[in-house]
Amino acid sequence: MGATIAAHLANVGIPSFLLDIVPRDLTPDEMKKGLTLESPAVRNRLSNAGKEALISKKASPMNPLYKNESADLITPGNFEDDMNKLKGVDWVIEVIVENMEIKKKVFKNVEQYILPGTLVSTNTSGLSINEMVSECSEEFRKCFLGTHFFNPPRHMKLLEIIPCKETSKEVLDYMHTFSDKVLGKGVVFAKDTPNFIANRIGTYAMMYTIKLMEEMDLSIEAVDAITGPPMGHPKSASFRTLDMVGLDTFLHVAKTCEDKSDNPAEKTVMAAPEWLSKMVAMKLLGDKTRGGFYKKAKGEGGNQKLTLDYKTLEYRPTEKVRFDILKKVKQEEDLHKGFKMLIEGEEPASQFAWKLTKQFLLYSAGLIPEIADDIVNVDRAMRWGFNWKLGPFESWDAIGLKASVKKMRAEGDTIPAVVEEMLASGFTSFYTEDAAGNLYYYDFAAKKYLLAPLPAQKVELPVKSLHYIIKGNKLYAADPSPIRLAALKKQNKVIKSNDDGSLIDIGDGVVCLEMHSPRMAISPAFTEFCFEAVEEAETNWVAMVVGNEAENFCVGANVALVMMAAQSGEWEMLGRSVKAFQDSVMRFKYCRIPVVAAPHGMTLGGGMEICVHCDRVQAAAETYIGQVEMGVGLIPGGGGHKELLIRYIEGLPADVPVNMLPIVQKPFEYIAMARVAYNAREAQELKFFRSTDRVTINKDYLIADAKQTALAMAIEGYRPPAPKPIKVLGSDGIAAFKAGVQTMLWGGYISEHDQKIAGEIGFVLSGGNITPGALVSEQYLLDIEREAFLRLCAEEKTHERITAILTTGKPLRN
Structure with a gap:
């Protein structure tokens, strides 16, 4: 994960050294090249590999870097040759194996190289912050803290900041502001307890989900159908999420909590069922081993999705799940109403949702003030770290605090004392808003509503503005x-x-x-x-x-x-x-x-x-x-051609002959390929x-x-731009684009309807069938764009594409 943290730093323009251990053996490829264990390429092999893995071969929303060129800000190195470089850095982030003794040695070593006042943090997901620097100096500990990034760092908003006993207020304030404004993180302050906030509650909820599944004899698919969007959770729900995280990683986190907890009930829930341990032994870890709770396999009809039968540990075809209540919940646009509808139902899906929700609500309330000082940090941790739409206390408000507690009591559950005291004092929700839209939360220590801090920090200036x-x-x-x-x-x-x-x-x-x-x-x-x-x-x-x-x-x-x-x-x-x-x-x-x-x-x-x-x-x-209009059989109809054309040709000299076709080819490709x-x-x-x-x-x-x-x-004295004529390719452009599209059709890369749409795109970008090099107005381009758009609206195949998107959410290439 160190490489992906370095990638996110690079995304915001911050250079870093990426240091890793020195390999002790040569690879066969290194031997062939005549390299030795002293060769820099060998000694930096692991960090070089980490950097190379960041560079993506194709555009994807999941790439760790915004652009591959940013990898130049990352300098690979190793723990033996490059520790002296720490003297010139502002921040050292430790991202090594989750082993306390190894971490202690690393920090004692780091302290020898850094300058006084250098910030040092650990990315541990749950080990004790205080213990790992117990052998370091007090001066070192003043600048030390936990900075737990959630994976992948570019995409996950949550950053848990965990101070040790000596961390200075100045360091905490600075890291809060820096993480918020520069790194773009949602900062949550956690206490030095096992697995901190998000992993503590998330792991408990997942383990309880697994045991409730066994108790109610539900399938993996059924549980995922319930614990996804109907409960305000991501589509990956429970088991698909575990496949992405890795079962071994998840069980390691659960084991940390089980070992460190002194609560027998918590220990029982955190203890892994035998079949989960068998999955690890069988290397059924999830995506990284190409098979976990789900996997894909080639069948007679192509790729087939398979699901693990946890009773036999064998795969079978994934089954469709049908619960009537889930259909009703899906039709309800208001998340709070849909969630309440789900847990108040009578069928098995509702019973499962209620039992699970009840358990993690009671568990979460019982952890304050152990893991955090207030409910706001807990709710934000779960929303930002697990992509839940509602945190535990927001969920409790959604289903009705007073009514749900009454039901819990009737079912024999013990309500945390802080919640009982809150209700007895007349407070019936964890959150409330005033007439001005300011959000307040119930504070268990103050025993009243307090103003909730904004997710982002308010910037205080000595004067309101200089402008x-x-x-x-x-x-x-x-x-x-x-x-x-x-x-x-x-x-x-x-x-x-x-x-x-x-x-x-x-x-x-x-x-x-x-x-x-x-x-x-x-x-x-x-x-x-x-x-x-x-x-x-x-x-x-x-x-x-x-x-x-x-x-x-x-x-x-x-x-x-x-x-x-x-x-x-x-x-x-x-x-x-x-x-x-x-x-x-x-x-x-x-x-x-x-x-x-x-x-x-x-x-x-x-x-x-x-x-x-x-x-x-x-x-x-x-x-x-x-x-992306191509996907529904249409073209941009609101000036998209015009503006992209302008961006590509602006700046071309008016008095020098320029072949515009290769330049206009780019916007053509981008629109035609969506x-x-x-x-x-x-x-x-x-x-x-x-x-x-x-x-x-x-x-x-x-x-x-x-x-x-x-x-x-x-x-600065804004003035609107003056309209300018636009030079177009005219008939030459239409002919060139037609020829290229025809070749694509002959090669079987596109359909006839794709050809028709691409032809309209080329027509508009060329300015219609007019003299090459003619100057036209913006309104002219808008007019021919609108006419082309309407022509495609009349096509039956366009209607088929629109219907496919509306009914399946997937584009139809007819």
Whole structure:
């Protein structure tokens, strides 16, 4: 894991040394090359391999690096030749085997090389922080702490910070701010107890899940169907998650807790069933051994998914799970209501969910203040470390604290004293909000509600701002604090809204245009609202941000509505809708005040078109952006061709002959192949974002950072861009793209419908069948794009692709 932590440091521009042990034997390949044990390539073999493993051969959202070039910031080395380099570093992170005696030796050795005041931390997942530095000096311990990254570090938000007894407050405060702002982590403060917070509760919940499965005689598939999204957990649920983590790793964590616990009931739950130990002996560890609770095998019909029968430890075809209650829960969009519906049902799935939920709620409440000082740290640890939608105490509120405790008592369960005392004092929920949207939590020690700290840190400045702008008789100044749109709405900061959009005053003269349409798809109502928002912003405000706090920024057009209109022959209405969206994004582009997009998560199709028409983009690092309309048999219809074309040809000299075809080939490929950039840095490389666009590592700060960017542009004296004519390939481009696509068809790489769609893409990017090198307007390109879009809407095969996406979630290549 040391290499992937180094990768995340590289993602944010921080260089590091990656040190590993020196091999004691040569490999056959090293012998052939004539290398010796003294050769640097041999001595750094392990760290070199760790670095090489970070470099990905193809784009993927799971790559540890945003871009492969960042690996240059990682310098491999070893523990024997390179320890003197520690004298020049700011932070040493230990990521070695989970063995206490080895860790003690490492830290005693590290202390000999570092300068006073150097930060040192351990990435241990559960060993005692205090014990591992018990033989180090007090000065060393003042700068020592636990920094438990969750794997993979790029993607998992949680960072557990665990101080030792002597860790200074200055070190803790600095690491909190640095981890939050620079590394983009959600920081949780844990205590020096076995497995800290997330692994302690998560391991207990998983072990109890396994034993409850045995007790109720359910299958592995059935348990995963229950413990996934219906309970607010990831799709990987329980056993698929274990396959990803590795069964041996999981059992090691469980064993740590079992050995260190003095609670007999906890020891019983943490003790692994015999069949799990047999799985480890049989190397059925999960993905790393290509088989665990699930595996894939080749069958007569291709790859077949198999599931382990835990009673026989033999694989069988995976079975479909059918519980009526799960269908009902899936139809409920409100997570809290769906979860409550699940545990209140009568069928086996509901009984399982209730018994499991009850157990980990009682367990979690009983661990405070042992593992953490408050419920906020516990809930955040489970949300950020295990990707649960609700932490234990948030889950308890969702099902109703008072009613559920009554049911637990009736079933003979012992309620933790702190919960009994809380209820007796008249507090009936763990969390509450005031009228201004401020969140409060019940504190067991204070015995009252306290204001919950923001997930991101509020930045305190000696003065509010050094930047200001005057509009009318008002002075607006920059404020770098995190912004919560939900709270602002409760503070009556909504200027205007409709069902799918709101315009919110986010302070300092800046407004935020928020989309909140169903599933974050572009709707006619949102498009209509965009015009109102821009008019209001231009008239009364200094800058505008386009952003939201949903899981995704925007997934594109509502293709179900598009297909319904096409099948009903409502071509005039459909044409008006497409033109309205084109006009709305053009209003962003030529707005009299700066407009900054704040994309995050899925930013697809029309979502990307919104971004590329804004003056600037302030993107979350984890933004997945692309023009993916090919998958539903369509092409971009909101100016996507135009803006990508402009980005690739801008800067070309007007008075020098240039062959534009190889240049325009890139946007053609990206649109025709539905290319997605899997992070904001990659999006800049593909020109989906410009090099001047900015990236926010911690999404909690995204709206605030976008506001700062917009305000800075306003302060500098923003003027909207002047429209410029666009040089196009014309008929030469159409012919070239047609020839290339025909070759792909003959080679069997694409279907005839793919050919038709690609032909329309080439037509639009070439500017239509006109004189090569002609200059055209933006509106001209929008018009031919809209016409091409409508032509594809009439195709039956396009309807088939849309239907496939809506019903299966998978693209159909017909």
